[in-house]
Amino acid sequence: MTATHISPADRQIGAVAPVRRASRATGGGQRRLGTGVLGVIGLVLVLGAWQLSAWLGWVDADFSSSPFGAVHALWGMATDGSLWPPLLSTLQTVAIGMAISVVAGIPIGLVIGRSHLLHGLTEPLISIMYSVPFAVFLPIIIFWFGIGGEARLVIVVWSAIFPLLINVVAGARNLDNNYLQVARVFCASPTLTMRAVTFPATLPYILAGVRQAVGRALVGAIVAELFMGNEGLGYVVQLQTSNFRMDDAMAAIAVIAVLAVVLTRGVAWVEHRFTFWSSSV
Amino acid sequence: MSGNAAKLRVHDLQLGHRSGRSGSFALAVDGLSFDVEEGEFIAIVGPSGCGKTTFLSAVAGLVPVQSGQLSLDGHQINGPGRDRSLVFQQASLFPWRTVLGNIEFGLQAHGRLDGAGRARARELLDLVGLAGKGDKYARELSGGMSQRVNLARALATDPQLLLLDEPFAALDAQTREVMQAELTRVWQADGAATGKTAVFITHDVPEAVFLADRVLVLSNGPAHLVESIAIDLPRPRDPSLKRSPGFLALSDSITDLVMQQSQPEWRVQSDDRHAHLAS
Numbered sequence A: 001m002t003a004t005h006i007s008p009a010d011r012q013i014g015a016v017a018p019v020r021r022a023s024r025a026t027g028g029g030q031r032r033l034g035t036g037v038l039g040v041i042g043l044v045l046v047l048g049a050w051q052l053s054a055w056l057g058w059v060d061a062d063f064s065s066s067p068f069g070a071v072h073a074l075w076g077m078a079t080d081g082s083l084w085p086p087l088l089s090t091l092q093t094v095a096i097g098m099a100i101s102v103v104a105g106i107p108i109g110l111v112i113g114r115s116h117l118l119h120g121l122t123e124p125l126i127s128i129m130y131s132v133p134f135a136v137f138l139p140i141i142i143f144w145f146g147i148g149g150e151a152r153l154v155i156v157v158w159s160a161i162f163p164l165l166i167n168v169v170a171g172a173r174n175l176d177n178n179y180l181q182v183a184r185v186f187c188a189s190p191t192l193t194m195r196a197v198t199f200p201a202t203l204p205y206i207l208a209g210v211r212q213a214v215g216r217a218l219v220g221a222i223v224a225e226l227f228m229g230n231e232g233l234g235y236v237v238q239l240q241t242s243n244f245r246m247d248d249a250m251a252a253i254a255v256i257a258v259l260a261v262v263l264t265r266g267v268a269w270v271e272h273r274f275t276f277w278s279s280s281v
Numbered sequence B: 001m002s003g004n005a006a007k008l009r010v011h012d013l014q015l016g017h018r019s020g021r022s023g024s025f026a027l028a029v030d031g032l033s034f035d036v037e038e039g040e041f042i043a044i045v046g047p048s049g050c051g052k053t054t055f056l057s058a059v060a061g062l063v064p065v066q067s068g069q070l071s072l073d074g075h076q077i078n079g080p081g082r083d084r085s086l087v088f089q090q091a092s093l094f095p096w097r098t099v100l101g102n103i104e105f106g107l108q109a110h111g112r113l114d115g116a117g118r119a120r121a122r123e124l125l126d127l128v129g130l131a132g133k134g135d136k137y138a139r140e141l142s143g144g145m146s147q148r149v150n151l152a153r154a155l156a157t158d159p160q161l162l163l164l165d166e167p168f169a170a171l172d173a174q175t176r177e178v179m180q181a182e183l184t185r186v187w188q189a190d191g192a193a194t195g196k197t198a199v200f201i202t203h204d205v206p207e208a209v210f211l212a213d214r215v216l217v218l219s220n221g222p223a224h225l226v227e228s229i230a231i232d233l234p235r236p237r238d239p240s241l242k243r244s245p246g247f248l249a250l251s252d253s254i255t256d257l258v259m260q261q262s263q264p265e266w267r268v269q270s271d272d273r274h275a276h277l278a279s
Helices: A008-013 A016-028 A035-055 A067-079 A084-114 A116-131 A134-145 A149-173 A177-185 A190-228 A233-242 A246-274 B052-060 B099-109 B115-127 B143-156 B173-194 B205-211 B239-243 B245-262 B272-278
Strands: B008-019 B024-036 B041-045 B067-072 B084-087 B161-165 B197-201 B214-218 B225-230
Touching: A035 A067, A067 A246, A084 A116, A084 A149, A084 A190, A084 A233, A084 A246, A116 A149, A134 A149, A134 A190, A149 A190, A177 A190, A177 B084, A190 A233, A190 A246, A190 B099, A233 A246, B008 B052, B024 B052, B024 B225, B041 B052, B041 B205, B052 B067, B052 B084, B052 B161, B052 B197, B084 B143, B099 B115, B099 B143, B115 B143, B115 B173, B143 B161, B143 B173, B173 B205, B173 B239, B205 B214, B205 B239, B205 B245, B214 B245, B225 B245, B239 B245
Parallel strands: B041 B197, B041 B214, B084 B161, B161 B197
Antiparallel strands: B008 B024, B008 B067, B214 B225
């Protein structure tokens, strides 16, 4: 239960909190470095050690790649244009998969959360589906849907929809009854109650779910591309590794990393922008 | 219905709810009868858990009437209605709306949020002493300010009957005093002109005496009416009234009456006060 109920309070350990903590820390004392600065230093140290190992011949750079090699390869992929089709393909898979998950997941989650019967019936199922690593379903999905674009979408939706559902259901269940009583006392129509009370009240949960879902959707898309793709960043990593072009594979991995950070930070920003009123933010 | 024009008529009212898995029926109110005249400010006191809040919820239309008469302007109450507003006990403001947005909610729900409605909301913002704070969000407000918004939201729809469910119970003593004075002020400024009627639930007897035209004492649950005491203290009332001997005597005797409901062996310091009340 604890693993499956991700409330907005969990945002403390999410992507929003570190930024704020950093600014508070730097404001506190001049000698203490913010976690943001420390994070950059840590990153530079590890990349520096890696680069040094490659230069000094401690590791074979053809085998391990190197930060400069990866940057060089990335520059090459960006200038000759070979970076953009796989990046767009991955983004498209994630975007369509997320759109399906959001459009289906939010209403389904709200309905399940508001119904005692439906919640009782589906709670164990959703928890199991959330907990089981979705990658185990990969062979079956390939068997059912083949290895085309639709199969990749199925995997993205499969991986993204359960964290979203769990959060939306939790939000609908935790809906403060006082809010609904206010709506009843003032004779608000069911539509107004849904639009002006239920939806905003559950929005912190919904957006927390979307942020988790985006992360999982990207994982789903990359895994799908690794195993069954013929396009996308995951496919580039797979292809270049088997071609022994480690610098190109590392460059694609770096792009995936940036994509992951941008996507989750982006949703975290939306969360902050639209649920600033929530006491748990 | 009957001849005289009571605003709110309560006759032989029975309220209750099914409790627990056994489905046994627990009575909260049994055989309660009284009338409220138009423009009257009624305060209801009684031992805690006696069914005061259940009664108020029934008037608001949130709790179904089991049997008996509960009618407003001659029409039996069988659900929430636009002619009634409720000031909630705890902060029930929507945190995603501004102060002004919260005050406007009732008008929006009634489909009356036009130019006049917005002007009305703004007027109430000033009246409850929150001028210039309309853009603030609920979490930026103190408990007292939240209840001012709560009151303004209830008044915005111009209800025939204003219901207040222990609105100041969660406030600290000083804020509560201020809010009681504010409520009488707002009431006299906004309510008196339009002939609003109010039913105020509280467990604080001095608060009831200070605010009300009439205090009703309910018995231990299931509640019925024990006593109806007219408060003939002059209006406008200001907080210094609470230190006057007449006010204190009235409060003490009503407090004794309330205490006797939950503890029958409760003995009063001076029995002659009771004799005075009964006469």
